[in-house]
Amino acid sequence: MQLYSFFNSSTSYRVRIALALKGLPFEYLPVNIRTGQHREAEYVQGINPSASVPALVDGAFMLGQSLAIMDYLDARHPEPRLLPQAPEQRARVLELASLVACDIHPVNNLRVLRYLQDVLKVTPEQKDAWYRHWIDEGMAGVERLLARHGTGPWCFGDSPTLADITLVPQVANAQRMGCDLSAYPRALAVFAHASAHPAFAKAAPAQQPDYTA
Known part of the structure; x- marks a missing residue:
């Protein structure tokens, strides 16, 4: 398999975690979204009609x-599962993963921030305020879900799922952008636990071949 990836892309980060958890080898092909x-x-x-990263190539597919x-990887390589099979557990994992992937990430990704800066001409302070606002909106929801339904050291139980895979890169990006996440202790606890896991550590931005400080 080949993975087109950018080290600091949280969506690429998710797939790298999934591949590492499943122990699947792949060729890393960097795509610099900054340039x-x-x-x-x-x-x-x-490669990718959506003009984005990541993109996975598996043979002719x-x-x-x-x-x-990640759903494809779960179907082709079921163990360990990223999505539980039990309907209620699967839905709960997808609920949190969707909150991160659909409510937080899209409004704070690079193309949105550049549009704010280059087209709408917002100030750096306004751009930072935008980023922090949507992080707080989304992370407050994550924290409430974890407080109500979370168990164990991971989001939901004793093993990582799609929920953890989407949460960890989002927390890492928020920290990189200087956001105060102290109001979200449960999410930070999951992040700390995940960061010590070999698969999550291997997938981290600083470990990628195209990493630049």
Whole structure:
């Protein structure tokens, strides 16, 4: 398998965690989204029509979008499972994962922040305020879900799931952007526990071949 990835992309980070948890080898192919490589015709036409990272190539099969990729990996390589089989547990994991992937990440990703800066001409202070606002909105929801339904050292139980895989990169990015996350102790506890796990550590941005400080 091949993974088109950018070290600091939280969506790429998710897939790297999934691959590491399942022990699946892959070739890392860097795509620099800061310089616009993900929008180049060769990449868009040949690899990922959505002009984004990550993209997974498995033989003749190509797939973009991190949630779709992780569902594919779960179907092709079921152990360890990222999504529980029991309907209630599966739904709970997807609830939290969707909160991160659909409510927090899309409004704070690089293309949105650049649009705010380059097109709408907001100040750096306004851009930072935007980022912090949506982090707080989303993380408050995450914390409430964990307080009501969370158990064990992970989001939901004694093993990592899709919920943890989506939460950890989001927390890492928020910390990198200087957000105060002290109001979300349960989420921070999950993050700390996950960060000590070999698969999560292996997938971290600083461990990737295209990492730059």
